[in-house]
Amino acid sequence: xxxxxxxxxxxxxxxxxxxxxLVSHSMGxxxxxxxxxxxxxxxxxxxxxxxxxxxxxxxxARTIAxxxxxxxxxxxxxxxxxxxxxxxxxxxxxxxxxRTAERNEIxxxxxxxxxxxxxxxxWERAGARTVRVPTDDGRTIPxxxxxxxxxxxxxxxxxxxxxxxxxxxxxxxxxVGRAHELGALVVLDxxxxxxxxxxxxxxxxxxxxxxxxxxxLCGGPGCGWIYVRPAFTERFRPLVTxxxxxxxxxxxxxxxxxxxxxxxRWATGTxxxxxxxxxxxxxxxxxxxxxxxxxxxxxxxxxxxTQAALERGWRVSTPHESSKRxxxxxxxxxxxxxxxxxxxxxxxxxxxxxxxxxxxxxxFYTTDEELDRFLSALDELTTxx
Numbered sequence: 212x213x214x215x216x217x218x219x220x221x222x223x224x225x226x227x228x229x230x231x232x233l234v235s236h237s238m239g240x241x242x243x244x245x246x247x248x249x250x251x252x253x254x255x256x257x258x259x260x261x262x263x264x265x266x267x268x269x270x271x272a273r274t275i276a277x278x279x280x281x282x283x284x285x286x287x288x289x290x291x292x293x294x295x296x297x298x299x300x301x302x303x304x305x306x307x308x309x310r311t312a313e314r315n316e317i318x319x320x321x322x323x324x325x326x327x328x329x330x331x332x333x334w335e336r337a338g339a340r341t342v343r344v345p346t347d348d349g350r351t352i353p354x355x356x357x358x359x360x361x362x363x364x365x366x367x368x369x370x371x372x373x374x375x376x377x378x379x380x381x382x383x384x385x386x387v388g389r390a391h392e393l394g395a396l397v398v399l400d401x402x403x404x405x406x407x408x409x410x411x412x413x414x415x416x417x418x419x420x421x422x423x424x425x426x427x428l429c430g431g432p433g434c435g436w437i438y439v440r441p442a443f444t445e446r447f448r449p450l451v452t453x454x455x456x457x458x459x460x461x462x463x464x465x466x467x468x469x470x471x472x473x474x475x476r477w478a479t480g481t482x483x484x485x486x487x488x489x490x491x492x493x494x495x496x497x498x499x500x501x502x503x504x505x506x507x508x509x510x511x512x513x514x515x516x517t518q519a520a521l522e523r524g525w526r527v528s529t530p531h532e533s534s535k536r537x538x539x540x541x542x543x544x545x546x547x548x549x550x551x552x553x554x555x556x557x558x559x560x561x562x563x564x565x566x567x568x569x570x571x572x573x574x575f576y577t578t579d580e581e582l583d584r585f586l587s588a589l590d591e592l593t594t595x596x
Contacts, residue, residue: 275292278491318344
């Protein structure tokens, strides 16, 4: 069923007839409807003026947030949008009182995406004490090591659902159980998994989840998002804020801010409406096909890639067992950086990370023929050096 769905879905993307798009772990292919959304945005701006355009844009932003929520199992009204995850992490950090030594530790993995580490270590100037859980191999961190780093002084446990260097998916339930046992808040960065790896924020008992749209969600940059457990909605009062976080932003009330009583309290200044509107096209496709079906298709293709690479004697830096990896395969070959540029010149899009090799990420629109094209090109390029 996914094969026929995939074939029909290809017609709804730009450029797939000319490009072999195997880089959805970095940026998904552009839906044609994203272009239509930009044109509609421009028309609303031009024809309706600010008084006509803003109500439509804000209503659609709420719909987009709930659409993301539907992908990850979040209740309506529990997801808010932002330009990016770094802004959201800064807002979250600013909502915590980290000045007390009784609970001011931020536990995070050494394999966490650097931007989040930058944010939380910067809050050391405001009293935070960061605890970086080390890795032995640059690819994995033992679950028990993360759990052991969590103490009664831990305020936040910051987790990456899957590591961007290795594609390894972590054991979320075990770590969440330990964190909650000790009264710590769990913040999951699901940027690497949302749209290709099924999960449910409620079933996982998560407190906060953040992600973005430009990877597996095929939504382009400029549309980050945050889920906060509904029971915690009014618990946080971010210092990183702005007029759109006010309960009535268009009342233009003087300070102090009267925070919105819903997830809009995570807003800051004027929102990046074009980024939100463009992202919806990708989100709609993910919901239409369904993440379980996307996962099934992806596992078949990534398993085929893994086997083909091992048969050729290439090192596969991602887990060989599909249940332990997210949606891409790392293939390390000699002169991988040079080969990357050769592949791009042939309009075969993958990317490269040091210590990992070529990262190859098929999505629901990827065909077996495209994998054959990639493998044939890689065969040629690795023997012609």
